[in-house]
Amino acid sequence: MQQLDLQVIEKALEWARDGHVLWLCTVLSTYGSAPRAPGAMFVARADGAHVGSLSGGCVEEAFLESLADGAFSQPAQIVRYGESDVERSRLRLPCGGVLQVLVEHRQVNDEWITHLELLHATLLGQRRLRRCIDLTSGTIRLRDDDDGGAGPVSFQNETVTVQVGPALRLILAGLSPVAEACASFAKAIGCEVIACDPRDEMHYVELPGVEMQRVLPSLFIASGCCHEATAVVALTHDPKIDDLALMEAVRTPAFYIGAMGSVETSRKRAERLARIGGLTDKEIARIHMPIGLNLGSKSPAEIALAVVADVLRVRRGRARDAL
Numbered sequence: 001m002q003q004l005d006l007q008v009i010e011k012a013l014e015w016a017r018d019g020h021v022l023w024l025c026t027v028l029s030t031y032g033s034a035p036r037a038p039g040a041m042f043v044a045r046a047d048g049a050h051v052g053s054l055s056g057g058c059v060e061e062a063f064l065e066s067l068a069d070g071a072f073s074q075p076a077q078i079v080r081y082g083e084s085d086v087e088r089s090r091l092r093l094p095c096g097g098v099l100q101v102l103v104e105h106r107q108v109n110d111e112w113i114t115h116l117e118l119l120h121a122t123l124l125g126q127r128r129l130r131r132c133i134d135l136t137s138g139t140i141r142l143r144d145d146d147d148g149g150a151g152p153v154s155f156q157n158e159t160v161t162v163q164v165g166p167a168l169r170l171i172l173a174g175l176s177p178v179a180e181a182c183a184s185f186a187k188a189i190g191c192e193v194i195a196c197d198p199r200d201e202m203h204y205v206e207l208p209g210v211e212m213q214r215v216l217p218s219l220f221i222a223s224g225c226c227h228e229a230t231a232v233v234a235l236t237h238d239p240k241i242d243d244l245a246l247m248e249a250v251r252t253p254a255f256y257i258g259a260m261g262s263v264e265t266s267r268k269r270a271e272r273l274a275r276i277g278g279l280t281d282k283e284i285a286r287i288h289m290p291i292g293l294n295l296g297s298k299s300p301a302e303i304a305l306a307v308v309a310d311v312l313r314v315r316r317g318r319a320r321d322a323l
Contacts, residue, residue, distance in 0.1 A: 075138020173217035174236035181304030258291035
């Protein structure tokens with residue numbers, strides 16, 4: 001689940017509390033090339049106000065036009081976009097892409113608001129749930145995600161089940177020019193970004209849209225802020241910042257942990273982590289060092305691009321030799 005989807009649920013909750021009827025859309029499947037993955041969300045009001053994305057613009061416009069014409073009155077229904085050549089041309093879907101979208105028409109009531117509150121807590125928390133939507137009655141319920149490798153969306157009879165989990169989070173363990181560039185790239189791909197640095201010389205740094213924590217990264221990480229959708233990157237070259245953060249990060253479920261430095265610097269860091277931090281070979285092997293894809297990067301922005309690209313590679317389950 002990406003940060004944009006967290007914004008969707010936050011806005012849906014705000015609007016529902018204000019008494020607005022809502023249409024919540026979820027991408028169920030894509031065929032061919034499509035900009036958003038299954039599970040991506042979009043919410044709209046009757047007056048056309050909306051947040052989120054289904055396709056990068058074209059499908060959203062078509063949806064809002066249909067909504068203004070009185071469509072989507074059912075509590076839950078599946079709508080397909082881009083099936084014909086004419087529609088693909090009109091919607092400008094790339095490479096013959098087809099989107100299958102769940103559209104929920106939700107009236108304001110306590111049950112719906114409670115459901116949104118639980119979704120919001122799930123996106124901020126450390127557990128995965130599944131939304132189960134009955135297409136016949138429109139009823140919804142949440143249950144624990146115990147389906148193993150079932151994927152983000154599954155179908156059974158007239159029930160659609162959608163996985164909901166923590167928003168993708170990037171923790172910057174210390175500030176530096178590379179870390180600041182990383183924040184920009186990470187926000188662009190939808191990450192929630194948190195920067196931790198207690199140093200006095202960094203107190204003047206403010207990054208738009210980034211949560212600033214003026215504490216040691218190791219203390220913040222140890223407080224329980226890392227879930228399975230968290231990446232921790234140490235980019236300062238300061239062992240007091242980087243090493244302590246790495247020692248804590250390997251004890252969390254973070255899916256990506258990395259530290260900046262040359263091959264020789266990384267070798268020395270691994271020795272320190274074993275000797276001083278008591279980390280095992282298995283724990284050290286979890287740390288990507290040198291961090292990032294080997295793009296021949298030199299400038300802070302180029303290094304940051306390599307770092308964020310590698311985080312995304314691991315998140316998508318792609319091997320380096322598959323790129």
